[in-house]
Amino acid sequence: MRRRRQAVTIKHVAADAGVSLQTVSRVINDGPNVRPEMRQRVQASIEKLGYVPSIAAQRMSGSRSYMILALNDRERTIADWKLRQGTDWVDQMLLGGMLECAKHGFRMIVELVDTHSDHIERELGAAIAALQPDGVILTPPHSENEHLTFLLDREKIPFARIGSRGPGPGIFLTMDDEGSAREATEHLLALGHKRIGFIAGPEEYSLSNWRIDGWRSALEAVGCDSTHLCERGDFGFASGLIAAQRLLDLDDRATAIIASSEQMALATLELARKRGLEVPRDLSLISFDNTPVVRFTHPPLTAVDQPISETTARAVKLLIGASKGDKLPEETIVVSGKLETRGSTAPPPAPVGSTSCSAG
Amino acid sequence: MRRRRQAVTIKHVAADAGVSLQTVSRVINDGPNVRPEMRQRVQASIEKLGYVPSIAAQRMSGSRSYMILALNDRERTIADWKLRQGTDWVDQMLLGGMLECAKHGFRMIVELVDTHSDHIERELGAAIAALQPDGVILTPPHSENEHLTFLLDREKIPFARIGSRGPGPGIFLTMDDEGSAREATEHLLALGHKRIGFIAGPEEYSLSNWRIDGWRSALEAVGCDSTHLCERGDFGFASGLIAAQRLLDLDDRATAIIASSEQMALATLELARKRGLEVPRDLSLISFDNTPVVRFTHPPLTAVDQPISETTARAVKLLIGASKGDKLPEETIVVSGKLETRGSTAPPPAPVGSTSCSAG
DNA sequence: TTGAAAGCGCTAACAT
DNA sequence: ATGTTAGCGCTTTCAA
Numbered sequence: 001m002r003r004r005r006q007a008v009t010i011k012h013v014a015a016d017a018g019v020s021l022q023t024v025s026r027v028i029n030d031g032p033n034v035r036p037e038m039r040q041r042v043q044a045s046i047e048k049l050g051y052v053p054s055i056a057a058q059r060m061s062g063s064r065s066y067m068i069l070a071l072n073d074r075e076r077t078i079a080d081w082k083l084r085q086g087t088d089w090v091d092q093m094l095l096g097g098m099l100e101c102a103k104h105g106f107r108m109i110v111e112l113v114d115t116h117s118d119h120i121e122r123e124l125g126a127a128i129a130a131l132q133p134d135g136v137i138l139t140p141p142h143s144e145n146e147h148l149t150f151l152l153d154r155e156k157i158p159f160a161r162i163g164s165r166g167p168g169p170g171i172f173l174t175m176d177d178e179g180s181a182r183e184a185t186e187h188l189l190a191l192g193h194k195r196i197g198f199i200a201g202p203e204e205y206s207l208s209n210w211r212i213d214g215w216r217s218a219l220e221a222v223g224c225d226s227t228h229l230c231e232r233g234d235f236g237f238a239s240g241l242i243a244a245q246r247l248l249d250l251d252d253r254a255t256a257i258i259a260s261s262e263q264m265a266l267a268t269l270e271l272a273r274k275r276g277l278e279v280p281r282d283l284s285l286i287s288f289d290n291t292p293v294v295r296f297t298h299p300p301l302t303a304v305d306q307p308i309s310e311t312t313a314r315a316v317k318l319l320i321g322a323s324k325g326d327k328l329p330e331e332t333i334v335v336s337g338k339l340e341t342r343g344s345t346a347p348p349p350a351p352v353g354s355t356s357c358s359a360g
Numbered sequence: 361m362r363r364r365r366q367a368v369t370i371k372h373v374a375a376d377a378g379v380s381l382q383t384v385s386r387v388i389n390d391g392p393n394v395r396p397e398m399r400q401r402v403q404a405s406i407e408k409l410g411y412v413p414s415i416a417a418q419r420m421s422g423s424r425s426y427m428i429l430a431l432n433d434r435e436r437t438i439a440d441w442k443l444r445q446g447t448d449w450v451d452q453m454l455l456g457g458m459l460e461c462a463k464h465g466f467r468m469i470v471e472l473v474d475t476h477s478d479h480i481e482r483e484l485g486a487a488i489a490a491l492q493p494d495g496v497i498l499t500p501p502h503s504e505n506e507h508l509t510f511l512l513d514r515e516k517i518p519f520a521r522i523g524s525r526g527p528g529p530g531i532f533l534t535m536d537d538e539g540s541a542r543e544a545t546e547h548l549l550a551l552g553h554k555r556i557g558f559i560a561g562p563e564e565y566s567l568s569n570w571r572i573d574g575w576r577s578a579l580e581a582v583g584c585d586s587t588h589l590c591e592r593g594d595f596g597f598a599s600g601l602i603a604a605q606r607l608l609d610l611d612d613r614a615t616a617i618i619a620s621s622e623q624m625a626l627a628t629l630e631l632a633r634k635r636g637l638e639v640p641r642d643l644s645l646i647s648f649d650n651t652p653v654v655r656f657t658h659p660p661l662t663a664v665d666q667p668i669s670e671t672t673a674r675a676v677k678l679l680i681g682a683s684k685g686d687k688l689p690e691e692t693i694v695v696s697g698k699l700e701t702r703g704s705t706a707p708p709p710a711p712v713g714s715t716s717c718s719a720g
Numbered sequence: 721t722t723g724a725a726a727g728c729g730c731t732a733a734c735a736t
Numbered sequence: 737a738t739g740t741t742a743g744c745g746c747t748t749t750c751a752a
Binding site for chain 2 (some may be wrong): 051290
């Protein structure tokens with residue numbers, strides 16, 4: 001095999017600047033005990049020679065690897081990519097994560113791991129052993145996988161858990177699911193809706209339940225009964241169809257529906273169309289995910305925008321800080337999304353029967 | 361800083377198996393000169409201890425880094441991510457590239473580089489020095505940037521040039537732009553169109569011209585005149601609008617338009633709507649990019665599907681081969697896309713004036 | 721404040 | 737067919 005050597009190494013810089021390797025190393029790492037003039041001199045040599053440290057060598061000598069690993073669910077991610085429906089979760093992670101990494105001279109590496117695998121720790125363990133990342137970002141459903149969090153905790157690798165509030169080790173970040181659900185619900189209440197159905201995500205995701213909490217608390221605040229207006233889905237289209245059916249089959253059918261995922265929102269829209277319900281005239285609809293497609297449906301959907309990019313950037317920043325010795329935040333970091341109001345929400349149709357709610 | 365050491369190293373494995381480091385190394389790298397039983401024994405120890413080689417160490421000792429760098433245009437990529445219109449170029453690259461990498465124990469690292477930067481080589485040089493990738497994938501417009509190709513050639517790093525046909529160093533891959541343009545044009549000819557306009561991309565991209573060639577050759581094959589029916593855009597929406605205007609302002613206006621990018625196709629659709637032209641009744645439209653949104657427009661657009669994922673996978677495979685000493689292909693690799701026929705193409709409206717074409 | 725020496729985990733080159 | 741040796745480029749001791 002051809003042997004590729006570093007073009008410019010710390011040695012060249014040291015020789016050029018007339019100092020020891022160690023001094024160069026100190027300059028590179030912003031270390032203490034270097035006189036400003038020395039620092040200057042070394043910096044000049046670095047620029048002149050175009051020196052860039054080898055990450056491999058830095059990692060080898062027990063320092064950082066300058067890599068942050070972003071773990072996503074393999075099955076879902078690949079399915080999304082193949083479907084080509086515009087789901088841009090990974091892109092948004094890259095947008096926030098890569099750019100934040102770049103600011104600090106780090107790289108973000110995307111890795112897919114299979115949740116359902118019984119040797120999931122092996123997968124992560126292999127990635128860790130191979131790459132020795134300075135930090136790991138866990139996204140749902142991995143963020144609450146104890147096999148993973150245990151391993152990372154044991155290995156003392158700083159890690160962020162997006163979509164988890166703890167307890168346990170790691171940095172917790174959420175996109176304020178409860179607040180966003182509440183805001184969405186309040187938007188519908190303000191329009192005059194009283195029977196606001198909610199299609200929740202699977203129980204395995206804590207955030208599914210936080211969203212239910214937000215929806216419920218908004219309803220309860222105005223004295224609405226909500227017990228029979230919540231259905232579960234699995235975030236997928238088919239499950240959304242079933243859930244929407246139930247909500248629209250009720251005697252006192254929902255006049256508005258909040259769906260916990262883009263796919264379930266699309267399913268609801270589809271069902272409405274099939275049943276001759278016009279959105280938003282006969283049914284208001286909110287998608288809990290402001291993906292590209294929801295702007296291209298008819299009508300475009302009012303949607304909860306999840307600040308994926310910003311959340312990832314925050315996670316990266318904290319992880320890089322942690323790798324430099326900063327203390328981890330104790331509290332859950334909450335990055336709030338906002339409601340994008342579009343054409344799928346409007347006042348409810350004129351009431352014909354009894355209402356299950358005293359508000360309005 | 362906390363010093364993180366490899367949990368299980370080649371030493372542990374060697375000790376456990378009772379062999380030398382070198383033998384373990386040979387087993388890891390599928391090297392020659394190892395008796396099957398030895399190999400077995402070492403493998404067993406590897407499994408037992410859960411050993412995974414450190415990429416940093418492998419790279420350090422002059423071997424491979426097991427990393428492929430995928431270079432994309434910074435400005436455009438970030439703009440696409442921020443717009444959230446569903447452009448999934450990067451996702452498709454990841455789909456093809458990451459998965460192919462994974463098959464061989466490699467990782468793909470996405471890197472953004474600014475085309476317009478005057479120190480573009482420095483950016484790439486830094487990435488190379490830091491990561492020491494075993495291969496680099498250049499996407500347009502980088503694939504034809506001589507600063508980059510010169511640097512990579514000099515550094516003897518295998519690199520693939522997607523969307524370039526050479527000449528020059530590197531592996532050339534195209535998505536058969538000419539063939540796809542021809543196919544799209546033939547589709548319209550078969551429907552009976554004679555005045556088929558073409559909105560081309562900027563001249564800086566060779567593929568822009570290949571597409572023109574394909575369109576033109578299809579027209580010429582049936583004796584159609586094409587001289588005045590080609591307009592240039594820059595792939596962006598605004599430029600598409602202007603180009604479409606010109607094509608529709610002609611005395612003998614185009615009855616069909618092929619737009620060289622999703623954005624220019626959307627612009628054309630928008631303009632048609634504004635002018636009261638119904639697609640496809642009054643105007644047929646083909647998008648040269650089968651991005652997610654083109655399925656959600658009204659009508660959904662007939663589109664040329666570019667096999668980004670497959671092309672990237674091919675590039676990765678060849679690069680990994682090259683890093684193992686395989687000879688690079690001399691010929692340009694052509695991965696053909698296909699035409700996705702949807703609702704935006706139909707027979708032309710009944711002719712009212714003269715035709716500029718004798719075919720049909 | 722600076723420098724010298726040791727070693728990180730692995731592989732290429734050279735023994736045997 | 738296997739083992740030994742000498743680094744790779746860098747940072748961490750430790751010494752001056």
